[in-house]
Amino acid sequence: xxxxxxxxxxxxxxxGRAAVVTGAARGIGAAIxxxxxxxxxxVVLADLDADxxxxxxxxxxGASGMGxxxxxxxxxxxxxxxxxxxxxxxxxxxxNAGITRDASLKRMTxxxxxxxxxxxxxxxxxxxxxxxxxxxxxxxxxxxxxxxxSGKIGNPGQTNYSAAKAGLVGLTKAAARELAxxxxxxxxxxxxxxxxxxxxAMPPEVFAEREASIPMRRAGQPEEVANAVLFxxxxxxxxxxxxxxxxxxxxxx
Numbered sequence: 001x002x003x004x005x006x007x008x009x010x011x012x013x014x015x016g017r018a019a020v021v022t023g024a025a026r027g028i029g030a031a032i033x034x035x036x037x038x039x040x041x042x043v044v045l046a047d048l049d050a051d052x053x054x055x056x057x058x059x060x061x062g063a064s065g066m067g068x069x070x071x072x073x074x075x076x077x078x079x080x081x082x083x084x085x086x087x088x089x090x091x092x093x094x095x096n097a098g099i100t101r102d103a104s105l106k107r108m109t110x111x112x113x114x115x116x117x118x119x120x121x122x123x124x125x126x127x128x129x130x131x132x133x134x135x136x137x138x139x140x141x142x143x144x145x146x147x148x149x150s151g152k153i154g155n156p157g158q159t160n161y162s163a164a165k166a167g168l169v170g171l172t173k174a175a176a177r178e179l180a181x182x183x184x185x186x187x188x189x190x191x192x193x194x195x196x197x198x199x200x201a202m203p204p205e206v207f208a209e210r211e212a213s214i215p216m217r218r219a220g221q222p223e224e225v226a227n228a229v230l231f232x233x234x235x236x237x238x239x240x241x242x243x244x245x246x247x248x249x250x251x252x253x
Contacts, residue, residue, distance in 0.1 A: 012040030013234040018087035020044045020079065022070050022127065023097030025052040027196040028146065031222030032094055032229050037063055039230055041092065044083045046070075048097075070097045070123030080130040089138065092233045093131045095124035096146040098164075100198065102157045113160040120164035121171065128175050132184065141184040142233045145172050146225075147244060149192040153252040165190070169244055176242035185241040187232045192248025193219045215250030 019036050023029040024045035033045045037060040045060075047053035050067025057065030064086065068079045084090050099119045101112035124145050135141025150158055151165030169188055176186035193199060193210050199219070200207070211219050228247045231237055246252070 012038075013230065013236065014092070015040035017041045017091035017233075018044070018083060018089045019092035019094065019233065020046060020083050020090070020127075020131075021094040021096060022046045022068065022123065023146075024065075025049045025056050027198060028191065028194060028222045028225050029094075029096040030056050031226040032096060033057075033063065034060060035223065035226035035230050036092065036094075036233065037061060039234070041233075042087050044079070044086070046079050046097075070095075070127060071118050073126055076123075076126040076130050080127075080134065084134055090131060090134045091138075091141055093127055093141075093143045094146065094229055094233070095127050095143070095168075097123050098146070100158070100161055102161070104157055105159055108160065116160035117164045117167070120161075121167045124168060124171060128171070128186070132175075132179060135184040136179065136182040139183050141179075141182075142237070143175065143179075143184070143186045144229050144232050145186070145188040146229075147172070147188045147190040149190050149246060149248045149252045152190060152246075172244065173242045180241050185232075185237070187237070187241060188244045189225060189228045189232065190244050190246045190248065191220065191225045192246070192251040194225060194247075195219045195221055213251065214248070215253070218249065220247060220249060 019041040021033045024033045025047035033043045037043045043063045045053045045057045045065045046068040054065035057063040069075045101116050145168045147168040148165040150162045154162045172186050172188040225247050228245050
């Protein structure tokens with residue numbers, strides 16, 4: 001069964017849909033929000049940085065911004081409730097919020113290990129837990145978790161990040177199995193090396209080394225990740241659930 005409000009031929013892919021994107025103030029999250037809005041969605045951008053996410057939302061038609069700590073159950077509940085109150089529905093959730101606290105095993109603190117898992121894994125789980133009842137009641141919905149190729153191949157200095165991103169794959173598949181019979185789809189996108197302010201802050205020689213290891217011989221753009229999210233969020237992917245779509249230029253294949 002597909003959504004009864006499927007856009008007419010020629011209409012934007014997400015016409016009339018309501019979407020939430022976390023970690024949307026900048027980088028990949030902002031690109032995802034922008035792409036969903038361009039394809040007709042009414043997007044609620046959420047981020048820990050309330051001022052920055054409000055500025056990002058102001059540039060998008062029909063969008064709004066909301067400060068949210070995705071590790072806080074009450075804040076997540078407010079975000080979902082506010083979206084439904086504002087738009088009368090919830091069709092798409094993109095769990096993109098994340099942080100890095102890179103260090104070697106011998107230098108990484110327990111706090112930095114747990115902080116990364118808390119934002120990526122606890123945050124996504126809380127979002128899914130709050131969004132699922134709304135989507136189940138509507139008999140439709142698409143949840144997209146932003147994992148990483150790091151969760152597949154591992155990165156030195158990122159035992160916390162790689163573990164968190166691998167955990168998102170397991171969360172995606174388990175949630176997909178639980179929600180499939182309600183026509184709620186759960187998928188993941190695993191970006192590789194993408195040009196964002198975070199990656200461009202890497203030492204140039206490290207960035208160049210990683211870029212050279214990619215079969216396509218270039219880093220990706222945030223919009224290329226956003227296009228994959230758009231596909232999974234839309235009815236073009238109506239029979240796809242529990243999958244991980246790699247956007248990595250062939251890295252790790």
